[in-house]
Amino acid sequence: MARRIGGAIPPVHECRAACMNQKASHPTDSEQTRLLRGLLQPRAYPHEVGGVERIETHISTVLLAGAYAYKIKKPVNLGFLDFSSLELRRHYCEEELRLNRRLAPRLYIEVVSILGGMDAPRIGPHHAPGAIEYAVRMQRFAQSALLDRMLASGALEPRHLDALAATVAAFHARIDRAASSRDAGADVDFGTPASIEAPMRQNFEQIRPLLESREELAALKRLEDWSIAAHVELAPLMAERRRDGYVRECHGDLHLGNITWIDGEIQVFDCIEFNPSLRWIDVASEIAFSVMDLAARGRPDWGARLLNSYLEITGDYAALKLLRYYLVYRAMVRAKVARLRAAQTEEATAEAGLHRELLADYAAHLRLATGFMAPQATVLIVTHGVSGSGKTTLTQPLLERMGALRLRSDVERKRLFGLAREARSGPEFNARLYAGAASQDTYAELRRVAALALAAGYPVIVDATFPRRGWRDSFRELAVELRVPFLILDCRADAAELRRRVAQRLSIGQDASEATLAVLERQLLEDQALTAEEAEYAIVIDTQHVAPDEMLAQVRRRLIPGFSALDDG
Numbered sequence: 391m392a393r394r395i396g397g398a399i400p401p402v403h404e405c406r407a408a409c410m411n412q413k414a415s416h417p418t419d420s421e422q423t424r425l426l427r428g429l430l431q432p433r434a435y436p437h438e439v440g441g442v443e444r445i446e447t448h449i450s451t452v453l454l455a456g457a458y459a460y461k462i463k464k465p466v467n468l469g470f471l472d473f474s475s476l477e478l479r480r481h482y483c484e485e486e487l488r489l490n491r492r493l494a495p496r497l498y499i500e501v502v503s504i505l506g507g508m509d510a511p512r513i514g515p516h517h518a519p520g521a522i523e524y525a526v527r528m529q530r531f532a533q534s535a536l537l538d539r540m541l542a543s544g545a546l547e548p549r550h551l552d553a554l555a556a557t558v559a560a561f562h563a564r565i566d567r568a569a570s571s572r573d574a575g576a577d578v579d580f581g582t583p584a585s586i587e588a589p590m591r592q593n594f595e596q597i598r599p600l601l602e603s604r605e606e607l608a609a610l611k612r613l614e615d616w617s618i619a620a621h622v623e624l625a626p627l628m629a630e631r632r633r634d635g636y637v638r639e640c641h642g643d644l645h646l647g648n649i650t651w652i653d654g655e656i657q658v659f660d661c662i663e664f665n666p667s668l669r670w671i672d673v674a675s676e677i678a679f680s681v682m683d684l685a686a687r688g689r690p691d692w693g694a695r696l697l698n699s700y701l702e703i704t705g706d707y708a709a710l711k712l713l714r715y716y717l718v719y720r721a722m723v724r725a726k727v728a729r730l731r732a733a734q735t736e737e738a739t740a741e742a743g744l745h746r747e748l749l750a751d752y753a754a755h756l757r758l759a760t761g762f763m764a765p766q767a768t769v770l771i772v773t774h775g776v777s778g779s780g781k782t783t784l785t786q787p788l789l790e791r792m793g794a795l796r797l798r799s800d801v802e803r804k805r806l807f808g809l810a811r812e813a814r815s816g817p818e819f820n821a822r823l824y825a826g827a828a829s830q831d832t833y834a835e836l837r838r839v840a841a842l843a844l845a846a847g848y849p850v851i852v853d854a855t856f857p858r859r860g861w862r863d864s865f866r867e868l869a870v871e872l873r874v875p876f877l878i879l880d881c882r883a884d885a886a887e888l889r890r891r892v893a894q895r896l897s898i899g900q901d902a903s904e905a906t907l908a909v910l911e912r913q914l915l916e917d918q919a920l921t922a923e924e925a926e927y928a929i930v931i932d933t934q935h936v937a938p939d940e941m942l943a944q945v946r947r948r949l950i951p952g953f954s955a956l957d958d959g
Contacts, residue, residue: 581637
């Protein structure tokens with residue numbers, strides 16, 4: 391089944407929020423009601439069905455029949471979507487299949503015709519003559535496979551987030567891009583600053599009439615003022631990113647309730663098929679939805695992990711300046727949905743519990759949006775240590791706890807050579823990859839991206855060997871220039887352990903680093919130890935004996951009070 395039912399509040403994407411305050415009437419004697427009654431009979435299906443379960447959303451009915459789910463669109467016109475005619479319903483079934491097979495080809499099977507009479511319907515082929523309705527046939531899956539359910543049950547692991555980042559990054563790389571201002575069809579305004587501003591303002595306009603207390607209205611006004619001011623500042627960048635191809639035909643509704651883990655693979659389903667303006671968006675808005683949703687579910691650390699993994703693959707660090715705006719926007723969408731639904735429930739009836747839950751959900755997302763709005767303390771942390779010294783292993787929990795951006799020299803070095811993160815370069819190319827000129831270019835690129843991320847308001851960790859004092863000095867000067875704290879993590883292990891780690895990493899072949907034992911030996915000879923002056927702002931970490939938690943404690947002692955994210959608890 392493709393939509394979570396029961397338990398926690400079911401996810402409702404931003405389009406469906408608009409229909410919360412509209413009356414979409416479906417007379418009980420309507421033709422579709424009769425049709426659905428007939429489809430509850432197992433004989434309507436061309437495969438084995440023991441019984442049929444019916445599930446309703448505002449715009450669809452889903453019938454669970456045997457191994458499959460059949461999604462039928464309701465004959466409604468809500469302004470932002472129009473399913474009022476049979477031809478339109480057929481068209482949007484075909485669009486749903488086309489769009490969702492991009493990310494969930496195993497779940498979306500085909501569009502089927504519903505044949506026969508209203509009281510005795512049967513499922514038939516898509517293009518069969520005489521269709522009285524259409525449906526999307528999907529493969530059913532266990533609700534426990536949804537990522538939101540996995541998170542709640544404790545089954546979600548970091549590997550699932552890394553797989554999600556890789557899936558979304560690959561998807562964004564291959565999907566269509568919006569026309570630039572120089573292209574034919576440029577009159578379509580997908581992804582323009584004005585089209586981005588309209589739904590942002592609409593969130594506040596739809597929430598405000600539902601509030602009564604001065605405190606709530608004041609809190610909403612602060613978020614609205616910030617969002618409007620941020621939009622004015624970011625509008626040129628929004629236009630630039632559309633021109634450069636970052637507005638693409640995305641999924642549009644990328645929260646954990648629309649993502650499954652099936653047979654070791656990520657499948658993302660239920661994209662927005664009925665309103666193109668809500669899926670033709672900046673890729674930064676898309677990934678921001680998932681990052682926000684993880685934070686809303688109590689795992690901002692995993693949101694940081696997801697974002698870092700996505701950016702390592704895409705290299706789209708220019709999106710960072712927009713990310714906070716989109717995080718606030720996505721949180722406000724969810725806040726609006728909760729408040730609109732709360733307005734439909736009655737506090738003094740059997741719905742009182744749901745009413746309170748929805749109000750609490752609204753308040754939680756408003757607090758989350760306010761937190762995203764607040765400036766984040768920044769710092770520039772660089773590592774020092776040869777290959778195999780444990781830099782990446784130690785900085786992973788640090789970036790998650792700090793909400794930091796980590797820049798890996800192994801990843802950026804390959805990007806400069808046009809290689810993917812996990813690509814294997816081969817012996818001859820490997821020599822060029824780690825040559826002196828390539829290293830010089832790599833550190834220059836790391837400095838450029840670090841400056842961009844710091845200017846966008848994010849703590850930055852640069853994971854690199856930093857063998858030369860000149861390179862370390864360059865990053866210290868950047869910290870001084872940007873007026874942020876600077877810290878060196880001096881990672882160490884004995885030579886035998888270093889060789890063991892490098893050999894093991896190469897044999898596994900799943901890390902971005904391709905440093906060989908020969909590269910390690912050269913690093914050991916050429917590494918310039920920290921000077922006494924550098925030692926004053928460095929933490930020495932013996933990675934053979936210091937666990938990540940102890941490293942976090944050491945960094946905490948250096949950075950408090952500026953970094954509450956590193957506080958205990």
